[in-house]
Amino acid sequence: MELWYTEEWTDNVRFSIKTDRHLFSGKSEFQTVDVFESKEYGRFLTLDGLMMVTEKDEFIYHDMIVHVPMATNPNIKRALVIGGGDGGTVRELSRYSTIEKIDMVEIDKMVVDVSRDYIDICACKLDDSRVNLYYEDGVAFIKNSKDKSYDLIIVDSTDPVGPGEGLFSVDFYNDCYRVLSDDGILVNQNETPYFESYAREMKRANNKISSIFPITKVYQAHIPTYPSGHWLFGFASKKFDPIKDQNREAWESLNLKTKYYNSDIHVGAFMLPQYVKDMLNED
Ligand code: SAM
Structure with a gap:
């Protein structure tokens, strides 16, 4: 059968x-x-x-959620991953020897345990000596974090329902702003623009982040196994514009072998289709 x-x-x-x-x-x-x-x-x-x-398409999501901010600010030293229990985001971050600390806050220990047992391709760097795992709600964790204690926050969450809901709230984004250093960057997974129910959430999240951070941009990737295959990410920063401040030379000098990300797609990913631009601009 x-x-x-x-x-x-x-x-x-x-x-x-x-x-x-x-x-x-x-x-x-x-x-x-x-x-x-x-x-x-x-x-x-x-x-x-x-x-x-x-296993086949995780590299697209993890490349784009990690290398876009890292190639914008190569001085990121303290990174916080919220969610991300499969470990793929931590794996990509761990490739940068310049990063000193990677904290990962996953609400559900079962996701981490199961990934370690079955999806080693993602979980393989969770034991890196710079990685600290916390099993708690990311919303509470960030509320209790000190001002300016991270240079990068990656929200690698589930959709805004169930445990992931609070990670799409104004209070949460305000805390992210407070906890980030002056040249800090926030990246979050931002749903698909293609189906209306997801697009509504993407638009709401984007409006909230734009009301808090001076620089906000949306970028895209093609992820075949996510709804519609067209996926968006949000980029927010106090200081850096991901295109104007892209540090091509610094990133390329690292010689990281990536399968999806490269310096050209870094720029191209921010060139959005017209219907997505219209969606983001409408009130
Ligand atoms: N790449 C995935 C995607 O976009 O579909 C996300 C993968 S990762 C497994 C998402 C993780 O976020 C889940 O393991 C979930 O348990 C975790 N999560 C959801 N809400 C959370 C919260 N409030 N605090 C910390 N982790 C949370």
């Missing part, structure tokens, strides 16, 4: 992957956690029936 993983992208659209094995299924205090194995996408992790990472 064929086994298919099917996820509802909207009430009227579904996405399916033929799977070979259902490797793990569990229920934590916060969500249901599943891992499947498939021919096309390798192993993949889902939370509450929504795709988080696949």
Whole structure:
């Protein structure tokens, strides 16, 4: 019998992957956690029936959430990841020898444990000596963090429902601003603009961040297993413009081998389709 993983992208659209094995299924205090194995996408992790990472396309999301801010400010030394339990964001950050501290705050320990057991391609750097893991709510963690204690905050969260909801609130973004250094950068995953229900959330998050940070921009990537495949990220900073201040030379001198990110796509990713620009500009 064929086994298919099917996820509802909207009430009227579904996405399916033929799977070979259902490797793990569990229920934590916060969500249901599943891992499947498939021919096309390798192993993949889902939370509450929504795709988080696949072995085949995780590099796109993790490259774009990490290297865009790092190539804008090569002096980032103290990084905070909120969510990100699969470990992919920490893995990419750990490639920078200039980073001294990587704190990761994941609300659900089960996600980290399961990723360590089944998705090693992402979790492989969680034991780096610079990494500190905290199992708590990112909203509370940041509320209790000292002013200007991080140079980079990456919100690698689930969607704005369930445990992820507070990570899309004005209070949370205000705390991010307070906790970031004067040349600090905030990056968050920002949903798809293509389907209306997700786009509404993206627009709301963007309005909130723009009311707090002087520099805000939206950039995009093609992520085949996320709804519609067209995904957005938010970039916010007190000082740096990601295009004008892109430090091509410094980043290229590091010789990091990346599979999606490069210095050209850094700029190209900020060139948005007209319908997305219109959406962001409308009141
Ligand atoms: N790449 C993924 C995506 O965009 O679909 C995100 C992956 S990562 C697994 C998201 C993580 O955020 C989950 O493990 C979830 O438990 C965590 N998370 C959700 N709400 C959180 C909160 N309030 N504080 C800390 N972590 C949270």
